Amino acid sequence: MRSDVAAYELSAPPTLQALLTQIASERGRHALIAGGTELMVALNTGRLGSRSLISIQHLRELRFVRVSESVVEIGAGTTFTDIRRNETIAKELPLLVQAASWTGSIANQNRATIGGNICNASPAADTPPPLLAYDAAVTLLSVRGERTIPYSGFHLGYKRMQLEPDEILYCVSVPRSYAGWQQYIRKVGTRNAQAISKTALACVALVQQQRIEEIRIGAASLADRPLRCAGVEDALRRRSLAPEEIEATVRTGRAALIREAKPIDDIRSTAIYRSVVAANLLEEFLSQLAS
């Protein structure tokens, strides 16, 4: 334990409004802590930068799953276990449930939140790939009001995101438009459970008459941020999955992914391994589409 806990401030504003007011008036002074599965590790290792924290884990206003006709809204304070247990998400957004199930351990899933996972902004994070593939939107909230932007534009660089100092991530919304789409997600980690991604790929595609009408791909650990593989999508859109053309389509997809991906060598894996494996996962998906 490498931090002096007496040197830290941690408070819990009673309401969402109180929280927003506080972070507006004390811009940039506080770090927000939800489930703590990231920040408490930083505290344990002596690497927690901020001395003042605000707990948001208790705010009921952030922990919800709201289903309307066209959209599923998931509050930022929703835990991974909440996601796994929600029937609608299980039915409509299976990739998100899968991703939640292989994040950490059950004990960590009980605490980790989707908002925390997004805002910690690790390129290896588990929920961003399916959210990118599902074309999610994020709603950001402050005393000034709320704004909703496509999630694909949220991450600006390594651990930089479109979040003003007085804003919080309020909810993630995913369109309920994937009935009839093919879905795929696979994570390659250091082991079968409790593993950080070496790479992960989430894909959804609408196939009509052996042709890819629409395709969306989200990836982990292939860039300095969660990656929406727009280049690969462009290359694959309208391509044929027919038996005599599938090989060419696969080759095109692989090449596009290897071009678009910019992974690194790090303590867990190598750049070239990540690229090639990601391409293999894409090929696996495309083969599934063809069959």
Added chain:
Amino acid sequence: MPERDDIVGTSPLRKEGRAKVLGQAKYIDDLSLPGMWHGATVRSSIARGRIGAIHFAPEVDWSQFAIVRANDIPGENTIVHLTKDHLCLAADMVNHPEEPILLLAHQEKAALLAGVAGVRIEYDELPGVFTIEESEAAVANNDVDRIVWEGSEYGGTANCFKQYVLYSGEAKETEDGLAAAFEAADYIVEGEYHTGAQEQLYIEPNGVVAECEKDEKGNVVSVCVRGSMQCPYYLVHALTLVFGLPEEKCRAIQTETGGAFGGKEDFPSVIGTHAALLAMKCGHPVKMIYDRAEDMAATTKRHPSRTRHRTAVSKDGKLLACEIDIALDGGAYATLSPVVLSRATIHAPGPYKWRYVRVRAKAMATNLPPHGAFRGFGAPQSLFALERHMDKVARVVAISPEELRRRNFLATGDRTATGQLLTEPVDMRHLLARALEESDYYAKLARFAQENRGSAIKRGLGIAAFMHGSGFTGSGERRLNSVVAVELLADGRPQILVSSTEFGQGTNTILCQVAAQTLRIPYEQVVIAQPDTALVPDSGPTVASRTAMVIGKLVERASAQLLEKLRIESGLPEDHTPEQFTQAALAYLNAHGELRCSVRYEPVRPVEWNDELFHGDAYPAYAWAVYVAEVAVDLNTYSASLTRFDAMQEVGKIMHPVLARGQIEGGVAQGIGYALYEKCVWKDGRMMNNQMTNYIMPTSADLPEIHVYFEEVPSVHGPCGAKGIGELPMDGPAPAILNAIENATGLGFDSIPLLPEDIFEKAHSFTDPAHGGSEDLDPEKLGEFLPEVNA
């Protein structure tokens, strides 16, 4: 009348098990002493260099701290092993990252953070060596700047802690025999094999609480250290040197220990002396607990190795001769390297008959934290090399891996490479046959060969055949001269007094079983004392798979003596009931005050061993095994995983079936980690992945079903015929797994840990025709990996 002959061989409840499942077992961090302070270590941030000025940050109130430096050490500044090159605290030089330089103690644990951060040390950095090859190159090139270890008064040469040569016969004769054998051989097969460091990763990190008593003049008169440890008397010995005190004034008490595996064999001498020095300085008890990051970065690991094989084999698959060259990376100080090297040397030729053997072995110095004991202790390294090499030999001779082994196994009446006559029965062919049967080996080989075509998942099987010597090498047990006692408690219950420690492997339980059976009383009636050196005699360290066999035998003898005493002096009848035993015990105590029966080690059979020539009876007994690994390699992700594991072994009498299974399963799990998951990432001698997030140990989701089979050939050396079992399971998994991967994919790997990135690299290097060698390329398999190549 309840039969008393059935305690050894049954599975009574673990002696301290109830406390463990209740969460009541007290590990060192659960204990506090009144007025206790906390300690921390200031460590080197460089790999090698001279220590210059040490600055203490002015913002810190240093008056509240106790500070210990090398010149505060009242006795010798040494952590004694076999040599005295290892300092307790660095004085002028540092030779590895994380080397301890200064110790701090404070009343508040949190204050130590600012304390450690507030010490700034200047260094005059010197070049270091970080691999076996760099260390060798420094010697070969006479690069004086990179001679990082000069030798000590106990031997060794520049950069080399120790060297051995093992000849199967007389040296000149064997050299001539080797030359002739290689000359005449139908095939000569060469190979080089590498194993990486491995972290013991006991879930409870190292920790101690130390106390120091001083006289009116302020001189230390006694020290007492409690903590997580395997060998209390090793710590006592270390304390006697550091404090210049006699043994009776140095006390070590083992607290409940949360895993050890060798990682708490010699290391407690370091943390224990440190805490004691701080207790001396501050005048209070001092607790020192390492957090995980510190434990991983600063304490011992398994020795990395490089083994080269050169084998002469006949065309009908008879092993004729072998030249084996072993090199271990010992880290910065000699510590236990000579002993690890010795076991690696003796196990290198494996369970086979060789006409001529030469093993040359050396332990090199590098600027890494000293490597140390880890279950297997050199044998996993050399057996990995051997068993991978055997598959290669088989391929060259064009016979199956199992057939090659079958044709060359040692059998009863044969002599090992050290010339030891195998008098106790050994039947490796039978173990092999059974292992192949239980694992459904042939059917699966055929099925996988079929199914692998057209699947991205390649499945395969591999075997490893090996043995592990129980107890200390040669005359080691004689030198240890272990003493064991059994005494009567005031209530008439017998209490076992040993310094052998429990750390999960079942010491408490099996020794109580032996005593209970010998005394013919219920298991529940027997007590075992906490290993407190003020109370228990020195029964030697809890290492080397010696506890069941050697200490068990001594407990049996001591118990028999006690029983005899009660029969003769207290009229205990033959065929006594437990109540009669208690009565006789109480009667004896009434009459004589106390009863304590002490026995000293005696070899069951005379041991002839020549340390210098590696000749004679290396170990009193061996456990023998054949393991079968079944793997699946996913060529989309290049990751290999175990789908099944079969572990077949002959270990003498199984004292406790549940504990025995647990030992094998746990050891196999560690072996799987050694092979496929546990990589130490080094940078300039420092472990970079010193967190559980980044040092990958298998979880419950990563391990296959492990099937365990035992055969029992009783040995005269152990109680009821028991032999050692603890380290055996570490030796087999890694080579069996890599053999299986080669069977599955056609890709041969000779280095562990084998990660998906390594499999990927080799799979893709097939595009380079110069790679691999003639026995590796298989055009059929090539096409499956790289469809682009054929397109």
Added chain:
Amino acid sequence: MRASLQMTVNGEQRRVDVPPIKRLLDVLREDLDLTGTKEGCGEGECGACAVLMDGELVNSCLIPALQANGARLCTIEGVSTEGRLHPIQQCFLENGGAQCGICTPGMILATHHLLEKHPKPTLEQIQEGLAGNLCRCTGYMRIFEAVRKAAEAQNAV
């Protein structure tokens, strides 16, 4: 900065006065004298610190005390009743589920949590349920056996 917190621990109301970010693990071990919960890694990887908080399995090394305010906690000390072993504890004891014992408290709580959610768990569910609890000694086989036996024992009641 200190916070006055209340929590129900093993059925008992407890009050502590601690820095609000102090780890729940340390509050249990130091302020409440419940040393059954262990620290193995401080990173939420090993599960030795696992407890039940409001019925859910959590790693107490990752929970700031403030967030446990008002919570209902169950530690290993709360699993047995008046010295009588819970069936899970009995099964761990009888089946070699504990070797060195350091992972055992967390493992037992994880098992407790698993069996509440899945009274008749498949091997896969057991593996998943316990994947957050690292054991270096057993290779997990005896633990799985203990869990299976505990499930039988609980279902038999």
